Amino acid sequence: MAVDFGLQGQVAIVTGSTSGIGHALADALAGQGVNIVLNGLGEMNAIERTRSELAEKHGVEVLYHGADMTKPVEIADMVKAAKAEFGELDILVNNAGVQHVAPVEEFPDDKWDLIIAINLSSAFHASKAAIPIMREQGRGRIVNIASAHGLVASPYKSAYVAAKHGILGLTKTIALETAQQGITCNAICPGFVKTPLVEAQIADQAKARGISEEAVMKDVILAAQPTKQFVTFEQLAGQLLYLVSDLGASANGASFAIDGGWTAQ
Numbered sequence: 001m002a003v004d005f006g007l008q009g010q011v012a013i014v015t016g017s018t019s020g021i022g023h024a025l026a027d028a029l030a031g032q033g034v035n036i037v038l039n040g041l042g043e044m045n046a047i048e049r050t051r052s053e054l055a056e057k058h059g060v061e062v063l064y065h066g067a068d069m070t071k072p073v074e075i076a077d078m079v080k081a082a083k084a085e086f087g088e089l090d091i092l093v094n095n096a097g098v099q100h101v102a103p104v105e106e107f108p109d110d111k112w113d114l115i116i117a118i119n120l121s122s123a124f125h126a127s128k129a130a131i132p133i134m135r136e137q138g139r140g141r142i143v144n145i146a147s148a149h150g151l152v153a154s155p156y157k158s159a160y161v162a163a164k165h166g167i168l169g170l171t172k173t174i175a176l177e178t179a180q181q182g183i184t185c186n187a188i189c190p191g192f193v194k195t196p197l198v199e200a201q202i203a204d205q206a207k208a209r210g211i212s213e214e215a216v217m218k219d220v221i222l223a224a225q226p227t228k229q230f231v232t233f234e235q236l237a238g239q240l241l242y243l244v245s246d247l248g249a250s251a252n253g254a255s256f257a258i259d260g261g262w263t264a265q
């Protein structure tokens with residue numbers, strides 16, 4: 001991104017940044033000269049490749065921490081590691097997330113618990129560990145990657161919708177508790193983004209429904225998205241960079257729908 005957001009030398013943790021949106025946001029932050037703590041699941045060689053590519057491409061330091069977002073102790077350790085390695089923690093992006101789709105009465109209990117743990121509780125644990133560091137610095141930015149499903153529901157996504165609505169409540173509470181310490185907490189609510197996860201669904205749905213991939217994108221996946229366009233990584237990165245920069249200092253406790261008009265309906 002050609003715009004300089006004045007973030008050079010800052011330090012960010014991006015959870016779930018080995019893939020998809022998290023990786024794109026880590027890349028955008030690194031592009032502004034921000035040192036990164038990369039996190040997420042994956043095959044170790046692939047993760048190391050991602051880590052070193054990010055560092056080389058942008059000339060920043062990138063540390064990988066493999067904290068499992070279902071484990072509060074590991075999450076706290078990741079925050080501690082960021083502070084120990086870089087001496088500060090300026091930005092926390094709570095992005096890791098998973099999905100499971102089933103009617104409520106058939107929704108597996110373990111999937112409910114997993115989604116609440118990764119999509120909601122991990123943001124609480126990471127913020128709890130990060131806020132004391134940010135308070136001491138007198139500056140900090142927490143950005144939660146929620147979803148259009150933080151604002152409206154869809155059938156069969158009970159755990160995901162509950163977690164994403166919950167994270168907006170957490171966002172507001174943290175914003176109020178930290179407002180006078182130079183810390184802000186906001187949420188970004190993306191509509192559909194074409195991550196590998198969604199791409200796989202396009203091919204599967206086309207096969208299952210016997211229609212073209214084009215038709216699946218427009219009439220199935222983007223049925224609720226009035227622009228009929230996927231939200232891009234760059235559009236989310238632009239919102240994130242604004243929020244974490246000094247320009248975003250008065251945005252606090254807010255949720256930003258970047259969803260092509262989905263939740264305007």
Ligand code: NAD
Pocket residue numbers: 015016017018019020021022039040041042067068069070095096097098118119145146147148189190191192193194195196197198
């Ligand atoms: P993705 O599957 O590409 O990436 C998810 C990331 O989370 C990966 O890095 C994965 O390793 C990590 N992760 C999963 N479980 C983990 C665990 N237990 N511990 C640590 N890391 C774990 O998905 P994505 O589409 O990039 O989604 C990222 C975020 O954006 C999620 O919170 C998702 O709900 C949200 N979102 C996505 C879309 C979309 O259309 N793709 C729309 C709205 C919101």
